[in-house]
Amino acid sequence: MTGANGSGKTSLLRILCGLLSPAEGLVAWQGVNVHSLGEEYFTAVTYVGHRTGVKDELTAIENLQVSAGLCGNEIDRGQARAALEKVGLAKRDALPARLLSEGQRRRISLARLVVSKTSLWLLDEILTSLDKAAISLVRSLIEEHLSEGGIAIVATHQDLELSSGQSRRLELAT
């Protein structure tokens, strides 16, 4: 999903994940209005927003364990460490997140995608402050997710260049 600043990419994603109510129309998941699905809908959704949702006082491992545990997908330290290794934080996983750079904090939220078992990913400007290696990591994560039958809706200014046939582009006009 692309579009100029202020064209409503973030609003659309927030409506899709249920944080915002649409002025008209409805959001349906597998044919059912998400408002009547309630919390059940959230078992299927992972949302990564502008704000990383990383706690400064917790280490990367703790951040990942807590956010996975809260989503009903409990992981042990080993699984958390493996996911963080995959996003390139292997040697930083026991540091409080406030000591990490913006890009490294972003990588913690990427690790959430690695461990997630949800089928719908809503990713808002996920490439911000990521380096080239991390961007290609995001691409491979999304491609893997799609090949397992998942859905990802990505708001972005940069081109993701997914392998052909897997993606559709939505351009929002202002």
Place this chain on the structure above:
Amino acid sequence: MLRWIVWRDLILAWRRRADALSTLFFFVIVVSLFPLGIGPETELLRSIAPGVVWVAALLASMLSLGRLFANDYHDGTLEQLLLTPQPLYLVVLGKVAAQWVTSELPLVVIAPLLGVQFGLSNQTLVVLVVTLLLGTPVLSFIGSVGAALTLGLRSSSVLIAILVLPLYIPVLIFGAGAVEASIAGLSPASHMYLLGAVTVLALIFAPWATAAALRISLE
């Protein structure tokens, strides 16, 4: 899943223990100023003690309310909490429980020590602790509604005080009333029953109201 939110908030409070300690010190200092200001007039001190301790507890709990949701709101974890597959009611319950343990429980523990400064008898000190145990959860619950409503607003701390302090009045009346009755040699039971009723009402309704307010604040 509830234990994750409680565990997380307890760990965060421990790593930021200066915040919780400042609430406790505020309580101790405010209560201690009265004996110093009034002088060694035992009868007068004894009669104002219940009111002073309770008012100080209300004010001290205001200090910690601003932090209840604001930190989570600013780093984006509150959004994530709203998107977890469990009732928001439970999330709020977990956060309020952790807030009570870290910010209100220390006040209850230190209160008997402060009561001694006012010349309260042992029996009255027990009543004071029991009423605080019953009443401080209400402060956390009602306060959580105010904190959720004022989330992300400018000068939210003043707004919380204006919204929440009037709602604390029943707790203040019954809590201080029980201690006063005990000082006068009467049974504090009737006040305690009423205080217990307020606590149960707050436990049932406040988390719903807080959950609704959070959804509105995050729109």
